[in-house]
Amino acid sequence: MPGFAAKVQHMNPSQFIWLNGRLQSLEEARLSPLDHGLLVGDGVFETLVARGGRPFAAREHYARLQRSCDVTGLHCISEEVFEESMREVMAANGLVDARVRVTLTSGDGPLGSDRGAGRGTVLVVATPLKPWPPTENVQLAPWTRNSRGALAGVKSVSYGENVRALMYAKERGCGEALVVNESNQLCEGTGSNVFVVLEGRLLTPPLSSGCLAGITRQLVLEACVKEGIVCLEEDLPAVVLEECEEAFLTSSTRDVHPIAGLNGRSLKAPGPVTLAVQQAFARQYGLG
Known part of the structure; x- marks a missing residue:
């Protein structure tokens, strides 16, 4: 041309x-x-x-x-x-x-x-490519994800539910929203997957929760295995958001993104487990 x-x-x-x-x-x-x-x-x-x-x-x-x-x-x-x-x-x-x-x-x-x-x-x-802030504030939205819907786990352009949930979070001064599924189990963010640290254990919702099979989520799981960090996929009741010591988001644009505020509750960001995962992810994939 x-x-x-x-x-x-x-x-x-x-x-x-x-x-x-x-x-x-x-x-x-x-x-x-x-x-x-x-x-x-x-x-x-x-x-x-x-x-x-x-x-x-x-x-x-x-x-x-x-x-x-x-x-x-x-x-x-x-x-x-x-x-x-x-x-x-x-x-x-x-x-x-x-x-x-x-x-x-x-x-x-x-x-x-x-x-x-x-x-x-x-x-x-x-x-x-625009940078995210060093940490994120997150709010649980009042709507549920259908883990057995026809588009569960599909990266569909039908994003109306995500748009509304993110609006809800931003109205409350947050940059991301989380949703639970119909069983009141933690599912995912509007454009991210979520990990929590509870009593020192690193946990993330399983794909059966209805969450998207995030690429960064999978790469983080693989990096944890290679670096000897134990991370379990478990069904997590919504109450875990009130009890966890640390939490972070993963996505293609966020990488491993520490959560500093969760439903108005302050968390150490990054906490020691989150920092270890950030470093493992960066080492395994040549980032940073």
């Missing part, structure tokens, strides 16, 4: 996206008003962090995207397209460290729950 690199230098980051097979400027990009991702939230996505121009844990994210497509019956892109589209959109926007989102929807459909016959929409967007 002649002169493209020079043109990008004079534009703000995130001026280009990758849509259905090609780079497009925000001005020219168009999504159909009949796309079911918009109309009924029929789609899946992955959010990755890129550092030094390289998406972190791309293979694991692609495997989860495939699983989400299998569960929802959506057509998945190839791993080659997954990786190439991310590289192209980061380069087009001049981004080295970035937050990258790959979204797949079922494409155009009727005004109802039936799907159309097309192959769907593929959208890839990259934005500058």
Whole structure:
């Protein structure tokens, strides 16, 4: 694309996206008003962090995207397209460290729950990677996650419940909300998994709680095994939030993020166990 690199230098980051097979400027990009991702939230996505121009844990994210497509019956892109589209959109926007989102929807459909016959929409967007504060304040939301729902554990674009829960937390001065499942067991955050330290034991809800199989969650579990840190997946009643000594969040953008405030209760952040996990995660994956 002649002169493209020079043109990008004079534009703000995130001026280009990758849509259905090609780079497009925000001005020219168009999504159909009949796309079911918009109309009924029929789609899946992955959010990755890129550092030094390289998406972190791309293979694991692609495997989860495939699983989400299998569960929802959506057509998945190839791993080659997954990786190439991310590289192209980061380069087009001049981004080295970035937050990258790959979204797949079922494409155009009727005004109802039936799907159309097309192959769907593929959208890839990259934005500058912004740091989180050193610690987070978290609030338990009053709504429940259905651990046996059709989309339980799926990275679905149907994020309305998460949006509402996060609003609830932010109205109370917090940056993340936690939810329990229908059995009043701790489940997850709106965009994160949660770990707690109770009587010196490191614990996290199992996937059977209905939580997302977070990529960073899994990498943390693997790092703990390699570094000799015992972490157990256990059903955790909501009362654990009133009793735990430490807690932290994990996600692709947060890594291991200490919780300093939990439902208005102050916690040491990072506590000794959280700090050990942060260090183990950084050592195992070359971060920091």
